[in-house]
Amino acid sequence: MASRPKLPEGIMVRLRSVIKDLEAAEEQHLDRTPGGEIEFKINEAEALWYVAYKTDAAAS
Amino acid sequence: MSLDSELDQQVWDGIQSLMDDYAQMRPSDKIVIAYTSDSRTPAAWVALACEQRAFVPSMVPMRPLRDAGFRARLAEVIPEYPSGDDRIMLLVFERETMSHNRIIKSILAKYHPDQYQVIRAINSGRNLFVTGLLMKPDELSALNTTLLEKCRQAHSLRIEAKGGTRLEAELDNQKFQYKSSRGVGVPGKFVVIPAGEVATFPKSISGTLVADFAINVNILLDKDVRLATRPVTVEIESGKLIDFDCPDREMRDFLAKCFERKNATIVGELGFGTNKAVTEAVFENSHLNKRIPGVHLGFGQHNQTDEVAGYICDIHIDLCAKGGLIWFDDAKDPLDLEQLTPSQNQHPQLVSGEDVVSDDAEDDCCGILR
Numbered sequence: 212m213a214s215r216p217k218l219p220e221g222i223m224v225r226l227r228s229v230i231k232d233l234e235a236a237e238e239q240h241l242d243r244t245p246g247g248e249i250e251f252k253i254n255e256a257e258a259l260w261y262v263a264y265k266t267d268a269a270a271s
Numbered sequence: 272m273s274l275d276s277e278l279d280q281q282v283w284d285g286i287q288s289l290m291d292d293y294a295q296m297r298p299s300d301k302i303v304i305a306y307t308s309d310s311r312t313p314a315a316w317v318a319l320a321c322e323q324r325a326f327v328p329s330m331v332p333m334r335p336l337r338d339a340g341f342r343a344r345l346a347e348v349i350p351e352y353p354s355g356d357d358r359i360m361l362l363v364f365e366r367e368t369m370s371h372n373r374i375i376k377s378i379l380a381k382y383h384p385d386q387y388q389v390i391r392a393i394n395s396g397r398n399l400f401v402t403g404l405l406m407k408p409d410e411l412s413a414l415n416t417t418l419l420e421k422c423r424q425a426h427s428l429r430i431e432a433k434g435g436t437r438l439e440a441e442l443d444n445q446k447f448q449y450k451s452s453r454g455v456g457v458p459g460k461f462v463v464i465p466a467g468e469v470a471t472f473p474k475s476i477s478g479t480l481v482a483d484f485a486i487n488v489n490i491l492l493d494k495d496v497r498l499a500t501r502p503v504t505v506e507i508e509s510g511k512l513i514d515f516d517c518p519d520r521e522m523r524d525f526l527a528k529c530f531e532r533k534n535a536t537i538v539g540e541l542g543f544g545t546n547k548a549v550t551e552a553v554f555e556n557s558h559l560n561k562r563i564p565g566v567h568l569g570f571g572q573h574n575q576t577d578e579v580a581g582y583i584c585d586i587h588i589d590l591c592a593k594g595g596l597i598w599f600d601d602a603k604d605p606l607d608l609e610q611l612t613p614s615q616n617q618h619p620q621l622v623s624g625e626d627v628v629s630d631d632a633e634d635d636c637c638g639i640l641r
Contacts, residue, residue, distance in 0.1 A: 218283040222319060226278060229315045237308055237332040240344060 277397045278316050285400025286320045289362075292407045293454050293462065294390055300360040302328040303348050305371075307335045310364035310395040317362060335368040342374045349378055359387040364395040367491055367556075369463070384459030392464050394557040403465030403559050405548035408454035411467045413613030414545040415451045418469045420614060421606060423449065425599040430566050432595040434483035434502060438566070440541060443474040449621055450574050452562075453545075467546025467562040472575050473510060476538050480505045480568055482590035485552040485560035486522075488529065489572070489587045492556040494521070499552065503590055505568070512536040512570060526588070532571065534584040540569030542589070543597075543608055560591055564609045567591035 290296045302321050306314035314330070321328045329348035333341045349359060359382065361375065369391055379387045392399060422428075423444050430438040454466035483502040501519035503526065505512055512530060517523040530536050546562035553559055561567050571584035596605035 215284045215287045216323070218278070218280050219323060223278070225322075226315055226319055229318055230311060233306075233311050233315060233330060233332065236330065237311070240340060241308070241332055241334055241338075 277312070282316060282397055282400045283320070285404040286317055288404040288407070289317065289390070289400070289464070290320060290324070292409075293404065293456070293464065294360055294362070294388060295456065296324070296326070296360060297358065298325075299356055300326070300358050301350070302326045303331060303345070303359060303361045304328045304364070305331040305333050305341075305345060305361065306364040306395075307333055307366065307368065307370070309335075309366040310392075313392075313395040313399070314364045316400075317364070333371060335365060335370045338371065341371050342378065345371075345374065346378055351381075353382050353386045357386070361387065361389045363389065363391045365391075365393055366395050367393070369393055372461075375461075388456050389461040390456075390464060391461055394465065394555070394559060398553050398555075398557065398559055399465055402548050402553075403546070403562070406467060406546055408456075408466070410613065411453040411545060412451075412455050412618045413615075414467075414547075414611045415453045415469050416614035416616055416618045417611050418543055418545065418606075419449060419451060419619050420616065421597070421599050422469065422471065423619065427600055429598040429605075430478075430595055431605075432481065432483075432566060432592045434592050434594075435481035435504070436479060436566060436592050436595065438476060438478035438480060438507070440476040441474040442471065444471075446579060447472040447474065447575055448579075451618065451621060453618065455618070465546065465549075465557075465559050465562055467549070468542055468544050470540050470542035470569070470574055472573050472580060473538060473541040475510050476541060476568075477508050477510075480507060480566075480590060480592060482567070482592050484563050484565060484567075484591040484593040486526075486556075487558060487561045487589040487591065488556060490529075490556075492525075494525070494556075495554050496556050496560065497552040497554060498522075498591075505590060507538060507568075510538050512538070529586055529588050530570070532584060532586045534582045535571040535586050535588065537570065537573075537582065537584070538568050539571055539573030539580065539584065539587065540567075540589070542567045542569060543595070544591070545608075545611065561589045563591060563593055564611070565591060565593045566595035566597075566608065 304314050304318055318328050331344050428440045450470045452466045452468040456462050481502050481504050482498055485496045485498055501517055503517045506514040544562045544564050549559055549563045567589050570588045572587040573580040577583050595608040598605045
């Protein structure tokens with residue numbers, strides 16, 4: 212790993228810009244799309260600190 | 272530590288490893304980065320690294336598990352017809368899930384398997400890059416080969432670990448396939464990271480597992496999963512959990528609830544981690560923890576086809592022990608999982624890898640990709 216490129220200086224500014232763009236794209240696309248919640252609780256009657264998620268296989 | 276300040280040289284090195292060693296990016300690659308919102312920042316890190324190399328990645332946001340618009344969004348950035356030597360490099364980042372597998376497969380079906388590569392990251396975040404990508408795929412592949420060469424010739428195993436694990440297992444290498452998570456791109460297959468594991472389904476297994484490293488569960492779990500100070504002791508008979516205990520009440524209650532699920536007490540996976548970069552358990556629920564060189568058992572959902580395993584389960588609970596010695600059949604000397612010697616031989620073709628239907632089977636240690 213010694214020959215890996217150095218983290219470019221000033222990259223945090225660009226990172227914040229990229230993240231801002233991604234947030235805007237998500238707002239544009241995802242907020243108009245139904246579904247996508249991870250909603251399956253392993254046991255709804257129990258404490259809420261663990262929640263099962265379903266895979267594509269289980270959802271189909 | 273804020274999310275963007277997590278991007279330091281260590282993370283950057285891991286991203287370079289992803290690009291060079293795992294993806295083996297070429298200048299002509301068309302880079303597509305799909306991500307769920309919980310992995311926005313890691314996706315942005317990788318996008319930045321791509322920019323540094325003059326790639327212009329297409330960014331595709333997605334919702335986890337269900338997203339009616341994802342197919343259209345992804346299809347929009349995947350060229351209708353591949354041209355020349357161009358290759359689609361699809362990098363998918365999620366924190367807790369592995370979503371939309373079938374959609375990705377169907378969109379890429381028009382391409383020859385040599386014309387695309389899909390790398391799916393679960394538990395995307397700093398630890399994935401700093402630890403999970405430290406070992407190169409060829410290193411993992413050589414270690415996995417060592418294990419596979421031994422396991423595939425064996426009928427029975429005796430496994431012991433320092434924490435108190437004592438297990439005896441029988442294998443059926445004709446019936447049950449092996450999974451080899453090694454980060455190596457094989458045409459038509461998806462690579463899952465973090466990698467570093469060999470796993471199968473035991474024909475039978477009995478004894479005691481003392482999980483003294485971590486648990487990994489395919490559910491959302493916002494708790495410390497480390498077990499060093501509160502190991503979970505499991506008694507197993509004929510492939511089923513018959514009793515377990517843990518000194519930590521909260522962990523014990525949580526596991527009790529998990530094991531109440533239908534078929535969750537069945538040992539669905541006998542796994543051996545091979546990623547030597549994983550030495551300390553991470554706090555969060557993560558596949559990284561099951562890559563520790565050592566033995567782990569996955570309870571509940573299996574890593575075979577449902578027909579072969581004979582059951583299904585909606586939960587998969589990995590209980591991981593650190594280290595382990597394996598005696599194969601009547602061998603006098605054990606194989607030390609923490610001191611594996613890389614094999615000089617080619618990684619064997621896995622039976623699952625020859626099945627064109629299960630084109631992601633090689634890397635899916637937990638049976639969660641379908």
